[in-house]
Amino acid sequence: MAITINGTTGIAGVDGSAGTPAIQGSDSNTGIFFPAADTIAFAEGGVEAMRIDSSGNVGIGTSSPGAKLDVNGPASVTSFTGTTRLGITVRGSSGATDYSGIDFIGNNQTNPLARIAVLSTGGGSTLSFGTSNIYANGITNTAVSIDPTGVFAFNSGYGSAATAYGCRAWVNFNGTGTVAIRASGNVTSITDNGTGNYTVNFTTAMPDANYSTTGTARSSGVSNGMSLGTITPATSSVNVGTTSGSANVSLDTSEVCVAIFR
Amino acid sequence: MNQQIIYPNDEGWLSVITPAPECGLSIEEIARKDVPAGKPYHIINSDQLPTDDMFFNAWEADFSNPSGHGIGHDAWFAEQPAKGEV
Numbered sequence: 001m002a003i004t005i006n007g008t009t010g011i012a013g014v015d016g017s018a019g020t021p022a023i024q025g026s027d028s029n030t031g032i033f034f035p036a037a038d039t040i041a042f043a044e045g046g047v048e049a050m051r052i053d054s055s056g057n058v059g060i061g062t063s064s065p066g067a068k069l070d071v072n073g074p075a076s077v078t079s080f081t082g083t084t085r086l087g088i089t090v091r092g093s094s095g096a097t098d099y100s101g102i103d104f105i106g107n108n109q110t111n112p113l114a115r116i117a118v119l120s121t122g123g124g125s126t127l128s129f130g131t132s133n134i135y136a137n138g139i140t141n142t143a144v145s146i147d148p149t150g151v152f153a154f155n156s157g158y159g160s161a162a163t164a165y166g167c168r169a170w171v172n173f174n175g176t177g178t179v180a181i182r183a184s185g186n187v188t189s190i191t192d193n194g195t196g197n198y199t200v201n202f203t204t205a206m207p208d209a210n211y212s213t214t215g216t217a218r219s220s221g222v223s224n225g226m227s228l229g230t231i232t233p234a235t236s237s238v239n240v241g242t243t244s245g246s247a248n249v250s251l252d253t254s255e256v257c258v259a260i261f262r
Numbered sequence: 263m264n265q266q267i268i269y270p271n272d273e274g275w276l277s278v279i280t281p282a283p284e285c286g287l288s289i290e291e292i293a294r295k296d297v298p299a300g301k302p303y304h305i306i307n308s309d310q311l312p313t314d315d316m317f318f319n320a321w322e323a324d325f326s327n328p329s330g331h332g333i334g335h336d337a338w339f340a341e342q343p344a345k346g347e348v
Contacts, residue, residue, distance in 0.1 A: 171282065178266065178311055179280040188285045189296050192278040193271060194319055201296040203285050205339050236335030237296075252315070 018043040035063075061087075092120075111138040124148025168211065169202050169260040175242060176219070176252045196242040196250030197231070200258055209233045211262035217242040218255040228256065266311060267293045268323055269303040269332065276321045278311065290330070297332025305329045 016022030021031030021043050029046035038054035041063070050060045059065030061072030073087030092100030101117025115130040127146045130139040142161050144154045153161040169186035173179055175198055179190045191199035210233075217228040232239040238260065242253040267279035267289065281292045289305055297303045302325040312321065 173280070177313070177315055178264075178278065178308055181280055181282050184282040184284055187282045188287055188292050189267075189279045189281045191296060192280070192318075194273070194275065194277075199277075199296075201279075201292075201335070203287070205335070234335075236339060 018048045019046040092118075109135070111135055115139045121148055165261055167259050168206060168262050169200070170258065171200055172255070172257045173198075174254050175217075175256045176254050191237075193239070194250075196252055197239070198241070198256065199237050199239045200260075201237045202235075202260075205235045206260065206262060207235070208262075209235050211260050213238055213240065213258065213260055215240070215256065215258040217253040217257075219251070219253045228258070264308040265289050265305055266308055267297060267303050267305055268311075269297045269301045270323070270325060271301075273319075275319045276323060293330060294333050295335060295338035297334070299332055299334030299337060301332045302328030303330060303332055 011023065014022040015035070016031070016033035017035070018033060018041070019029055021029070021033040023033075024031035030044050031042075033041050033043060035041050035048075035051070036054070039051060041048050041051035043049060048063055050058065051063055051065070052058050053065055057065035057068055057070060059070045059072075062070055071087040074084065077084055077086060090100050090102060092098045097119070099117040099119050101115055103112035104114040105112055111132070113132050113135065116127070117130070118125050118127050125148060128142050129144040131141050131143050132138060133140050141155060144152070145161050146152050151163055152166075153163045155161040167185075169184075171184040171187045171190065172182045173184075173190055174182065175190075175192070175196070179192050179198070181187075181190060186203045188201045188203045191201065193199060213230040213233060215228045227243050229241050229243065230238060231241050238258070240256075240258055242251060242256060243249060244251045265281070267281070268276050269279075271277040279292065279296050281287075281289050285292070287295070293303050293305060304323060304325065
């Protein structure tokens with residue numbers, strides 16, 4: 001039998017708890033309860049599932065939300081890849097050509113100013129980041145995109161987004177005397193093989209040996225310049241040599257900079 | 263004290279390996295990786311190397327009781343299946 005309530009108060013007087021909500025259906029441990037002043041909570045199976053606190057913050061899986069929406073994701077998600085979902089899922093509509101994502105809008109505005117969105121492409125997905133250069137037109141630029149194979153493209157401000165090619169290893173070292181490495185990335189060590197002959201050993205291997213080695217060699221005491229050449233490229237290391245510019249004689253060099261692009 | 267790795271190269275003199283401070287590997291691990299497979303190596307303090315490297319190609323060392331032997335890049339990377347390629 002349905003209950004009809006008249007008047008301005010409605011149902012009042014019982015706060016309830018997660019185990020025995022104040023407002024229940026036929027399931028006595030599922031419903032709405034009022035755990036504190038100005039606070040509404042929702043229980044499922046005797047356990048709090050969601051609440052709106054006195055600040056208007058919504059907590060899902062947490063009883064102390066720290067933002068307008070605070071979601072406590074599933075436990076024990078230790079792998080980034082896979083099918084297990086994290087705390088929030090943004091679902092697109094049914095069409096494979098429809099984007100799903102999140103828009104960012106300024107206060108009291110209606111058009112999006114920035115966007116993170118995913119488009120289903122065949123069996124995979126392309127993730128895009130967009131910005132706006134004219135508020136009235138909403139999103140105007142695909143600033144960054146990452147395709148299903150992980151290829152990263154970005155718009156440097158000129159034209160459309162183009163594939164970005166990364167510096168996969170770099171090092172700056174003093175090759176005179178005992179080699180001293182000033183700074184490096186993806187390099188485990190430098191092997192000094194003899195005068196003006198160094199091997200740069202990579203921490204993580206290159207996909208192949210068809211990369212581009214660039215760099216400079218300089219010694220303050222050498223007036224006729226130095227040059228850097230690649231002797232042997234390999235996936236795990238690159239052998240480089242430094243020579244005196246005019247005489248083309250191998251020479252140790254105080255400032256050697258090597259960068260690997262692929 | 264900085265440390266270096268030395269090993270006898272195929273040219274008949276020593277190669278000297280300087281570890282990259284930011285690489286995150288121990289010097290022992292760098293030696294296993296960057297010393298060619300089967301080559302003996304020593305881990306030494308930097309001040310054990312001659313200060314004048316003019317005769318670098320004449321440097322010699324006794325490897326009859328080495329710190330270890332390198333396994334080389336290929337074997338080392340094969341031990342790191344999770345890292346893959348950059």
